[in-house]
Each structure stands twice: as C-alpha cells, then as structure tokens.
Amino acid sequence: MGQYEEKTLNKKELAWKKDALELGEGLIEKYSGKEIATLTISLLDDAFENAMQTTWWKRPRKFMIATGLGYALGQYLVDQLGFEWIAYKDYQGKDIAVKHQASGIISFPISAIRKRLKTKEYRFMEDYVQVLKKELTMIKKEIPRLHYVSQSKVGLTHLEAIKEACQAGCKWVQLRMKEVTFQEYLDTAMAAKTICQNYQVKLTINDNAAVAKAVQADGLHLGKEDMSPLEARKIVGDIIIGGTANTWEDVQRLSKEQVDYIGLGPFRYTTTKKKISPVLGIDGYTRIIDQMKAQEIDIPVLAIGGINPSDIKAILSTGVWGIAASGLITNAKDKQKTCTEIMQQLKD
Numbered sequence: 001m002g003q004y005e006e007k008t009l010n011k012k013e014l015a016w017k018k019d020a021l022e023l024g025e026g027l028i029e030k031y032s033g034k035e036i037a038t039l040t041i042s043l044l045d046d047a048f049e050n051a052m053q054t055t056w057w058k059r060p061r062k063f064m065i066a067t068g069l070g071y072a073l074g075q076y077l078v079d080q081l082g083f084e085w086i087a088y089k090d091y092q093g094k095d096i097a098v099k100h101q102a103s104g105i106i107s108f109p110i111s112a113i114r115k116r117l118k119t120k121e122y123r124f125m126e127d128y129v130q131v132l133k134k135e136l137t138m139i140k141k142e143i144p145r146l147h148y149v150s151q152s153k154v155g156l157t158h159l160e161a162i163k164e165a166c167q168a169g170c171k172w173v174q175l176r177m178k179e180v181t182f183q184e185y186l187d188t189a190m191a192a193k194t195i196c197q198n199y200q201v202k203l204t205i206n207d208n209a210a211v212a213k214a215v216q217a218d219g220l221h222l223g224k225e226d227m228s229p230l231e232a233r234k235i236v237g238d239i240i241i242g243g244t245a246n247t248w249e250d251v252q253r254l255s256k257e258q259v260d261y262i263g264l265g266p267f268r269y270t271t272t273k274k275k276i277s278p279v280l281g282i283d284g285y286t287r288i289i290d291q292m293k294a295q296e297i298d299i300p301v302l303a304i305g306g307i308n309p310s311d312i313k314a315i316l317s318t319g320v321w322g323i324a325a326s327g328l329i330t331n332a333k334d335k336q337k338t339c340t341e342i343m344q345q346l347k348d
C-alpha cells in the first residue's frame with residue numbers, strides 16, 4: 001500500500017455521519033418493510049435489494065442509497081465488530097472508512113455500496129461481513145494456554161517468583177502488583193522484562209497501560225475497574241490486550257472492545273484476589289462458552305481463580321482455551337513438576 005493518512009472524524013464529518021445514519025435508518029425501514037429494533041445484515045441486504053428493484057422514478061438517488069446504507073453498514077461494523085470511524089486519505093482522495101485498530105483492517109462501506117450499484121450485486125452484505133469476520137479470526141494473536149500471574153509472599157518477591165516460573169517452563173507471565181506506586185510498578189516491570197527476555201517468556205502487565213507501554217510489554221490485562229480496552233489500545237498499540245469477565249454480559253461487552261483474550265472467572269473461591277465475584281464453577285463456564293458459540297464470539301477464554309491441576313480436564317471440556325494461575329505455581333513445592341503437569345494437561 002502506498003502512503004496514506006488516517007484521522008478521526010472532524011466536527012463536519014461527524015455531523016455528516018449523523019445525517020447519513022438518519023437517512024440510512026429511513027431507507028432501511030422503508031425498503032425492508034420492517035422497523036429497526038436491532039440492525040441486522042439481512043435487513044440491510046433486503047433494503048438495498050428492494051430499493052434497487054423499485055421502479056426507477058420512485059427509487060431514491062444512487063448517491064442517497066450509497067450514503068444512507070453505506071453509513072448504516074459502517075455503523076454495524078463499529079457496533080458489532082469493534083471497528084472505529086476514520087477519515088482515510090491517499091493519492092486517490094479522501095474517503096470515510098472504518099478501521100479495526102487491533103488488526104489494522106480498514107473497510108470502506110460507502111465505496112462498497114457504490115461499487116455494487118455499478119455491478120448490480122444487491123445482496124452482498126452478508127458475505128461482505130462474513131469475510132471481515134474471517135479475516136479478524138485469522139489474524140488473531142497467539143495466546144498461550146498457561147498464564148502465570150505473579151504473586152509475592154514472605155521470603156519471595158515478585159521478581160523471584162517470576163524468575164522461578166520462567167525456570168519452571170511458563171511461557172507467559174503476568175506481573176500483577178497491587179498497592180504500589182507507579183515508580184515501583186515501573187521499576188519492577190523493567191526488571192521483570194529483562195528476566196522474561198532471558199527465558200524467552202512473554203510479559204504482560206496487569207492494570208496499568210502506561211507501565212505496559214513504558215516497558216514495551218507483550219501484553220496488558222484490564223479488569224472492569226481498569227481503563228477500557230479501547231482506550232488502552234490507543235496507548236499501547238498492537239500488543240495483546242486481555243479483559244476480565246465475570247458474566248455473559250461482560251463477555252458481550254468485551255467482544256466489542258477488541259480484546260485478544262478474556263480472563264473469565266473466578267472458577268473457584270481464592271484468597272489471591274480481594275473483592276472476588278461469585279464463583280462460576282464448571283456450570284458457569286459451560287453456560288457462558290455455549291452462549292459465546294451461539295453468538296459466534298470467537299475470543300480465547302482463560303479460566304482463572306483457585307484452579308488446581310485436577311480441575312483442568314473438566315475446565316477444558318467446557319471449551320475454555322487455557323488457564324491463568326497464581327497460587328498454584330507460586331506455592332508449588334516443585335514448580336517445574338507442577339508446570340510440566342499443567343502444560344501436559346493443557347497440551348501447550
């Protein structure tokens with residue numbers, strides 16, 4: 001791709017988008033014959049096809065169709081797949097587009113309709129969205145199945161715990177420090193990064209986007225009380241961002257916030273985290289993963305909270321991708337043996 005520039009929409013473009021979406025809503029209701037409770041792609045396809053099959057003197061101008069339905073299609077991608085509106089400019093000119101920040105995919109919904117007006121391909125949107133969904137799944141980042149969440153205890157600092165987890169074979173470490181100053185978090189994160197690099201282990205930072213950015217961490221984990229993943233993405237860029245979910249509603253929200261994985265829990269009561277949500281158990285994971293499958297939400301899920309090696313088989317059978325564990329590894333007498341046993345069960 002040659003040189004191009006992308007910007008967020010300016011005031012004039014935002015006002016234009018608002019008018020275009022109103023126009024689109026009117027067109028969809030008129031030509032699909034249905035009121036829009038929730039916008040679906042089949043409503044959009046119906047509206048486009050029926051509008052174009054209307055006798056030509058009653059038909060809306062092509063420019064209005066491309067604008068109204070194009071913006072409606074773009075808004076669907078924003079609402080359902082986590083895209084953002086952008087103004088895109090290259091040597092051919094300026095166009096309004098939507099971009100999926102985490103993957104870098106840019107789509108031009110208004111131009112897409114303009115093109116189909118010429119090719120007379122009036123039911124293209126279902127396929128168009130499916131292709132985008134597939135591209136998003138294909139470029140998903142690799143998430144290991146075992147995450148070690150750091151913990152200190154008497155006689156063991158976070159850095160020592162992290163080094164021991166690396167030596168024991170963990171490939172992904174989350175630095176999770178509470179009640180520390182920014183400087184202390186940053187200094188420890190810097191040192192953790194060096195340790196992890198020595199063992200070729202990926203490092204993720206809990207809670208703090210600024211620390212993750214400063215140490216060029218591989219990932220950032222954000223809970224419901226932390227910065228939103230979409231906000232954090234603007235700070236840390238294209239690293240792995242995980243989000244916490246305790247309920248199906250949380251999963252639905254996170255699916256629109258461009259997270260690369262979901263930490264779903266707690267599996268069981270644990271003393272590692274203060275203020276813990278109600279436990280999910282195997283039934284909770286089964287219910288939520290089934291809902292994700294039904295809604296085609298294809299984001300890897302890690303189970304977390306009080307997990308023991310003997311839980312792993314049942315946890316995986318629910319469709320969960322992997323686990324995040326803290327106490328289990330921190331307190332293991334033989335960390336190498338414990339990690340090997342976990343990883344064998346996870347087939348990682």
Ligand SMILES: Cc1ncc(COP(=O)(O)OP(=O)(O)O)c(N)n1
Nearest residue numbers: 206221222223224244263273304324
């Ligand atoms: C992998 C993973 N999943 C969930 C959490 C919990 O994050 P959060 O809800 O923000 O709670 P704290 O860890 O910040 O206390 C996690 N850290 N990692």
Ligand SMILES: Cc1ncsc1CCOP(=O)(O)O
Nearest residue numbers: 270272273305306325326327
């Ligand atoms: C951070 C976190 N979030 C939910 S449970 C938990 C603690 C996980 O630690 P442990 O594996 O020791 O229960």
Ligand SMILES: [Mg+2]
Nearest residue numbers: 207222223226
């Ligand atoms: Mg948090």
